[in-house]
Amino acid sequence: MDREKYDKLVNTFFKWDQQSILTIFEELLSAAAAADAVPGAPVMSQNYETARENPEINILPGNLKDARDAIFPFFWGTESWNSPLHLENVRGPANHASLIGALACLLKNPNLCTDRYSQRSNELELKAITSLANLTFYHTQDPWGVFTIGGTISNFYGAKIGLERVLPGTMQNGLAASGAKVVGICSAAGHYSNQTIAGWIGIGTKQLIKIPTDENLSMRLDLLEAELESRYQSDCLVAFIVATFGSTDGFGIDDVAAIREIIDRVSRKYSKPAPQLHIDAAVGWALTFLTDYDLKKNELKMSEKLIEIVQRVQLACKSLQYADSITIDFHKMGRGHYPSSAFIVNRREDLKYLARSVSDTPYFAEATANRDPALFTLECSRPGIGPYTVMASLDGIGLMGWRMLVARSLELAQTLKDRLSQLNYCRVLNANTTGPSVNWWVLPKGRDANEIFDRLLAGKLSPADQQRYFNEIRRLYEKREMTADPARDAKLGFTTDYGFNPYGACIPAWKAVFFNPQTDDSVIDRIIYSLEDLV
Numbered sequence: 001m002d003r004e005k006y007d008k009l010v011n012t013f014f015k016w017d018q019q020s021i022l023t024i025f026e027e028l029l030s031a032a033a034a035a036d037a038v039p040g041a042p043v044m045s046q047n048y049e050t051a052r053e054n055p056e057i058n059i060l061p062g063n064l065k066d067a068r069d070a071i072f073p074f075f076w077g078t079e080s081w082n083s084p085l086h087l088e089n090v091r092g093p094a095n096h097a098s099l100i101g102a103l104a105c106l107l108k109n110p111n112l113c114t115d116r117y118s119q120r121s122n123e124l125e126l127k128a129i130t131s132l133a134n135l136t137f138y139h140t141q142d143p144w145g146v147f148t149i150g151g152t153i154s155n156f157y158g159a160k161i162g163l164e165r166v167l168p169g170t171m172q173n174g175l176a177a178s179g180a181k182v183v184g185i186c187s188a189a190g191h192y193s194n195q196t197i198a199g200w201i202g203i204g205t206k207q208l209i210k211i212p213t214d215e216n217l218s219m220r221l222d223l224l225e226a227e228l229e230s231r232y233q234s235d236c237l238v239a240f241i242v243a244t245f246g247s248t249d250g251f252g253i254d255d256v257a258a259i260r261e262i263i264d265r266v267s268r269k270y271s272k273p274a275p276q277l278h279i280d281a282a283v284g285w286a287l288t289f290l291t292d293y294d295l296k297k298n299e300l301k302m303s304e305k306l307i308e309i310v311q312r313v314q315l316a317c318k319s320l321q322y323a324d325s326i327t328i329d330f331h332k333m334g335r336g337h338y339p340s341s342a343f344i345v346n347r348r349e350d351l352k353y354l355a356r357s358v359s360d361t362p363y364f365a366e367a368t369a370n371r372d373p374a375l376f377t378l379e380c381s382r383p384g385i386g387p388y389t390v391m392a393s394l395d396g397i398g399l400m401g402w403r404m405l406v407a408r409s410l411e412l413a414q415t416l417k418d419r420l421s422q423l424n425y426c427r428v429l430n431a432n433t434t435g436p437s438v439n440w441w442v443l444p445k446g447r448d449a450n451e452i453f454d455r456l457l458a459g460k461l462s463p464a465d466q467q468r469y470f471n472e473i474r475r476l477y478e479k480r481e482m483t484a485d486p487a488r489d490a491k492l493g494f495t496t497d498y499g500f501n502p503y504g505a506c507i508p509a510w511k512a513v514f515f516n517p518q519t520d521d522s523v524i525d526r527i528i529y530s531l532e533d534l535v
């Protein structure tokens with residue numbers, strides 16, 4: 001081989017040339033800053049037409065600038081979501097402490113499968129997980145967990161432990177071997193990932209039972225109890241209950257303490273193993289920053305209205321201690337980089353349900369369960385982005401910093417709820433949930449949105465009327481989308497089913513989520529103004 005060419009290649013792509021790397025980083029940073037400076041500016045259109053037809057790669061070795069050029073149009077054509085006008089979903093701008101953590105991680109590129117491949121990065125994972133466990137489980141003795149590539153996977157871990165808990169040996173023998181009937185349970189406002197998981201785990205999506213919610217998007221406890229009774233009576237096993245702590249659209253929170261009491265009591269009555277009580281707190285976990293906030297001292301000078309909300313938040317958060325396991329998406333309300341989702345068990349011993357022996361992971365022959373997640377994780381190679389972004393964010397921003405961020409989100413959501421409540425043609429649907437999101441109806445002027453909603457609740461809305469109103473809600477949303485000024489008007493979201501289903505109806509809603517700390521009251525003013533203009 002041509003040694004000169006080879007050496008040049010290796011020098012370019014593997015030797016540490018700090019200046020070339022820095023130069024390109026600076027260019028990318030400047031480009032990102034330029035894009036941020038013009039909120040709402042249109043991004044490049046996509047070119048899916050030839051993305052498949054034109055897959056050629058360069059023939060000759062290039063340099064780092066070729067690497068830059070290869071990705072730049074796609075980088076430029078992607079929004080950072082840093083604009084305070086983004087309110088459409090549970091996605092925030094990434095915070096810069098997280099950026100520092102993520103960059104540090106990329107520079108070392110640890111693989112968190114075993115201690116030997118990642119040294120102190122594994123320790124960092126343990127520290128980050130324990131910090132999150134202390135926040136969420138409140139008073140926990142012996143938690144353990146791992147970072148995963150998303151809330152879906154974290155929920156998957158919870159469901160899998162549940163399955164092994166009620167049907168030991170399924171990992172080895174398969175579901176069919178036991179011949180048992182087995183279901184999982186979540187609420188109708190739960191995330192669709194629960195369905196994905198029921199399918200992937202092998203119990204089947206049809207065996208995922210969705211318990212209807214009340215008007216506040218909380219799982220109906222009477223219906224949960226009735227469902228458990230009837231399942232156990234027909235000799236069925238319940239592998240897991242996923243309680244949602246902050247539903248994706250309307251921020252419904254299930255009553256974890258009450259669910260714990262019900263599942264323990266009813267399973268004991270039928271001599272069945274209690275299901276795994278897993279909490280899907282992918283969105284809602286961040287409320288736990290407020291659990292111990294001293295409302296009497298009120299160092300952050302919260303308003304009375306906000307204090308009242310935080311009181312309710314604290315009550316909900318304290319019940320998380322009754323859970324077996326939890327899903328936390330730091331990349332949502334933690335405003336961290338993707339992926340930084342965590343799966344945490346309240347008691348470390350529960351990991352035994354996932355354990356593999358060293359003989360099952362032959363190339364980690366030196367592994368010990370203490371330090372080597374590979375002995376129980378679904379994944380083999382695992383990125384370090386989660387621990388690095390989470391610990392940098394937690395310590396960089398600090399507990400009081402996080403309290404300010406979370407409380408401000410709650411305050412903005414409440415402000416929008418209050419403003420919308422003053423409009424006859426609007427109805428706030430999740431008025432009593434304590435989160436950063438607002439779901440509401442907008443109907444044409446002259447309609448009484450509350451009266452229509454009450455008729456829906458009373459079962460007195462004819463199917464034809466219901467359809468007409470629901471169409472109006474959608475049409476007005478689309479009209480606003482068409483007429484909005486992208487430089488000034490917030491981008492809102494729309495859901496076809498916000499999670500409450502009286503008489504089986506799927507209720508559509510407009511949606512706004514306050515994740516961006518730079519969103520301010522003027523953005524809300526504009527939303528109200530745009531509605532007045534629209535209807």
Ligand SMILES: *Cc1c(COP(=O)(O)O)cnc(C)c1O
Nearest residue numbers: 150151152191193248280282283
């Ligand atoms: C986003 C979300 C998930 C899925 O998490 P990913 O990180 O997107 O995989 C699960 N549950 C809830 C409540 C969510 O909001």
